Amino acid sequence: MKTKYMNPYLAGVLLGLVLLMAFFFSGRGLGASGAVKSVVVAAVDVVAPEHAANSGFYSKYVGEGKSPMKAWLVFEMIGVLVGGFLSGAFSGRLKWKVEHFPGITANRRLVFAGIGGILFGFGSQLGRGCTSGSALTGMASLSVAGFVSMMAIFGTAFALAYFLRKNWI
Amino acid sequence: MGPLVPQEIIGADWNFFIAFVVGIGFGFVLEQAGFSSSRKLAGMFYGYDTVVLKVFFTAAITAMLGLLFFSLFGWINLNLIYVNPTFLGSAIAGGVIMGAGFIIGGFCPGTSVCAAAIGKIDAMVFVGGIFLGIFIFAEGYPLLEDFYMSGSMGPIKVSDVLGISGGVMALLVIIAALVMFKLGELAEKKWPREEY
Numbered sequence: 229m230k231t232k233y234m235n236p237y238l239a240g241v242l243l244g245l246v247l248l249m250a251f252f253f254s255g256r257g258l259g260a261s262g263a264v265k266s267v268v269v270a271a272v273d274v275v276a277p278e279h280a281a282n283s284g285f286y287s288k289y290v291g292e293g294k295s296p297m298k299a300w301l302v303f304e305m306i307g308v309l310v311g312g313f314l315s316g317a318f319s320g321r322l323k324w325k326v327e328h329f330p331g332i333t334a335n336r337r338l339v340f341a342g343i344g345g346i347l348f349g350f351g352s353q354l355g356r357g358c359t360s361g362s363a364l365t366g367m368a369s370l371s372v373a374g375f376v377s378m379m380a381i382f383g384t385a386f387a388l389a390y391f392l393r394k395n396w397i
Numbered sequence: 398m399g400p401l402v403p404q405e406i407i408g409a410d411w412n413f414f415i416a417f418v419v420g421i422g423f424g425f426v427l428e429q430a431g432f433s434s435s436r437k438l439a440g441m442f443y444g445y446d447t448v449v450l451k452v453f454f455t456a457a458i459t460a461m462l463g464l465l466f467f468s469l470f471g472w473i474n475l476n477l478i479y480v481n482p483t484f485l486g487s488a489i490a491g492g493v494i495m496g497a498g499f500i501i502g503g504f505c506p507g508t509s510v511c512a513a514a515i516g517k518i519d520a521m522v523f524v525g526g527i528f529l530g531i532f533i534f535a536e537g538y539p540l541l542e543d544f545y546m547s548g549s550m551g552p553i554k555v556s557d558v559l560g561i562s563g564g565v566m567a568l569l570v571i572i573a574a575l576v577m578f579k580l581g582e583l584a585e586k587k588w589p590r591e592e593y
């Protein structure tokens with residue numbers, strides 16, 4: 229099959245080397261949802277500082293001398309935006325669009341994207357990290373949590389694929 | 398020698414700069430691999446495109462072997478590498494909810510940010526959803542805290558649970574990955590598709 233994308237095995241090796249670089253320099257792996265959590269915490273702390281200080285969740289990250297936005301993952305995710313943009317520019321893929329299976333409308337795609345995002349955000353907090361932070365990084369460091377996350381995420385997506393097939397095929 | 402920042406071989410001031418550079422590499426590779434397309438990602442679950450399987454497992458194995466060899470050569474102290482702790486119940490429940498989010502929304506958090514960076518509007522909506530989902534969890538935390546903290550097993554490794562060395566564990570993962578890569582290639586031949 230002809231493709232405009234990088235060979236997946238080469239991309240995998242490169243992604244693995246990026247992850248190894250994070251381990252070697254910073255002693256930790258990649259992540260994504262943790263950066264969004266930082267933004268949520270910072271926003272709540274600005275809008276309702278008392279609520280943040282009294283909450284069992286937000287209070288872990290705010291207070292004297294703590295700044296939720298000064299987090300490793302926040303800087304890493306700013307990098308992801310830059311890196312993704314550069315790659316898109318390099319390969320001529322910068323374009324405003326709602327990408328969807330032709331059998332459904334753009335609005336239906338957007339509604340499902342929003343619902344999926346809500347579920348993924350909620351699940352990432354309950355599961356202590358998403359595909360990159362818990363599953364990928366966890367597997368590389370051989371952690372049980374990493375393998376459990378990977379199997380639960382991909383297993384559930386496979387199990388539900390039949391019910392959502394009209395959105396994709 | 399490594400990890401460099403935790404051992405203060407590189408100043409902690411550099412850590413956020415390193416994070417930024419790592420992020421650029423992460424975002425660039427994700428986009429080049431096609432992870433900025435929800436239709437490519439979802440293809441994993443219908444067999445028409447298994448790029449997720451190939452990239453994910455090749456990356457995990459590359460980093461896994463890198464850590465093991467760096468440790469063998471004395472280049473890195475594995476005791477200083479963060480291992481995410483296992484809370485079995487919440488890890489499974491969280492994973493199941495994330496899996497539902499994946500097949501419904503077509504992205505995961507890292508890939509959605511990457512896709513938003515090249516102008517995919519569906520990805521931007523997905524990112525908005527992540528904000529809302531995390532906010533809902535945070536506000537509901539008092540109700541969820543007992544379950545969230547239950548079943549703590551600490552930062553345990555699969556190799557320790559199975560009583561095998563890290564190297565043997567890596568070999569088992571490599572064998573499993575090779576079998577899955579073969580199945581993925583067969584699936585792509587069986588359910589072909591046009592390129593997105």
